Ligand SMILES: Cc1cc2nc3c(=O)[nH]c(=O)nc-3n(C[C@H](O)[C@H](O)[C@H](O)COP(=O)(O)OP(=O)(O)OC[C@H]3O[C@@H](n4cnc5c(N)ncnc54)[C@H](O)[C@@H]3O)c2cc1C
Ligand SMILES: Cc1cc2nc3c(=O)[nH]c(=O)nc-3n(C[C@H](O)[C@H](O)[C@H](O)COP(=O)(O)O)c2cc1C
């Protein structure tokens with residue numbers, strides 16, 4: 378884990394409010410799929426880091442790739458960065474996906490801006506020939522941009538869904554998985570809370586293990602402030618109470634361990 | 638140039654420099670061990686600990702505000718036993734002073750924690766948090782009423798042999814009244830300020846930004862208020878004062894020292910720069926060299 382300035386390699390617009398950022402940082406050498414970094418806007422008024430998932434890490438080139446949606450001050454500032462400038466980053470942070478748990482038919486379910494970290498995951502899991510990878514990726518609409526969908530199609534079976542039906546399966550990711558007659562051996566998922574709740578329920582109904590990547594408001598990103606907790610079903614070993622830190626024990630949790 | 642002295646004395650103990658973290662913003666140091674050098678600050682201050690585990694508040698617990706943030710953590714902590722076994726054990730390997738921040742729902746709970754910590758040699762000071770705005774019972778009630786502050790200070794004085802710092806709340810009309818109350822019942826030092834109660838509303842969701850509705854404001858936004866209070870308190874009592882509230886760099890730290898603080902703490906800014914304490918320590922010595930000042934104590938309380 379480092380806290381250092383990283384050089385901006387490129388910023389590309391992929392959709393209406395969707396951007397791709399590439400940074401040069403030694404953090405790429407340590408990163409595993411599902412981890413995130415804190416990116417710091419260069420501003421005396423906006424002091425907190427913005428948690429952003431690592432979409433892909435290229436350790437040899439010390440390169441990190443991120444995909445983000447422009448929503449507020451920080452992400453707007455990141456969208457305007459020019460190559461050669463620097464921004465501060467802390468990372469890699471969090472636990473990442475438990476790669477060793479992958480077996481048999483793996484369903485990788487992504488929704489909206491939760492899709493990017495699943496690309497790094499898919500790339501890693503593709504190295505194991507014994508796995509069959511099924512991706513179901515949910516987007517708002519074709520107009521907003523089907524970011525990363527082409528990258529994913531090179532990794533395995535990839536279905537798209539859109540809320541407005543403008544591309545692929547009309548409806549949600551969980552509607553789509555329920556329309557299929559395959560039951561996965563394991564699920565990895567990242568997306569908005571309502572989607573993760575539905576995935577958790579689907580997994581419980583079918584007795585399938587599901588690992589979910591969660592979001593929460595963060596201040597420190599390193600487990601110190603206890604700002605980012607999620608309710609847990611049992612007593613969390615670190616906190617000693619029914620709370621786990623999304624930035625430290627997470628962001629990826631066994632769906633049965635968390636209350637959503 | 639001769640050796641610069643950056644060390645200060647606090648309640649009979651020497652701190653190698655006057656810079657520490659503010660409670661709750663640095664865990665127990667453990668969480669930042671890979672990002673900064675924990676041996677460098679003059680002291681490390683732990684997150685508030687109570688006798689039994691506390692769940693804290695629902696989320697969202699934190700939200701950014703202009704040059705600051707609001708938090709309503711609600712003093713989540715694993716309880717004293719885990720704290721001693723894990724966090725304090727970790728701090729045994731760190732070469733600096735240790736200040737343990739203590740919280741409780743009742744006078745009895747504060748007393749229980751203080752008494753148990755007497756046995757722990759690694760604890761150099763207790764800092765009594767009577768000023769957390771985010772828990773319903775205890776905490777702030779003791780810190781806003783001079784009568785109750787006297788009573789709890791007196792009770793704790795009888796229980797602890799450790800130097801005792803009382804942490805004051807800014808959410809009062811006259812902070813010097815509380816400062817004097819704590820001093821009169823045996824506080825060895827005072828620390829201030831804790832966070833200022835505030836609120837933020839998410840207009841898109843038409844909801845409070847924090848689940849707790851209100852939270853404690855910290856960061857550079859509160860610095861001028863904190864500085865004024867540190868100045869007032871330093872001039873109202875004889876015991877030393879630890880100043881905090883929005884400190885980001887050596888210049889900010891110097892303002893607090895000149896206003897009368899014997900030491901300073903960095904809180905929210907550590908989330909922005911984990912090395913902030915080291916940058917401040919280095920900034921202070923650079924300033925001393927520039928000003929040809931050989932001892933940091935020469936500028937403490939010059940105003
Ligand atoms: C572990 C994790 C991974 C994430 N990965 C990505 C990603 O890969 N791509 C992406 O586009 N977004 C991601 N997000 C969401 C991203 O952090 C927010 O969109 C971003 O912080 C917004 O910052 P802003 O300054 O533009 O917005 P503002 O609304 O101005 O931000 C104000 C404050 O709220 C916080 N905040 C706002 N929205 C969120 C949110 N959804 N989650 C957590 N904090 C928030 C900000 O960090 C900041 O402190 C992730 C969030 C988490 C927790
Ligand atoms: C996330 C967070 C948690 C805190 N927890 C505690 C605590 O447990 N005990 C305490 O006495 N003060 C706590 N504080 C208050 C700080 O120690 C400090 O008094 C305050 O934040 C002002 O300093 P700053 O502006 O540099 O952050 C907390 C502050 C923050 C931001």
Ligand code: FES
Nearest residue numbers: 598600602603624
């Ligand atoms: S953001 Fe501070 S503990 Fe997770």
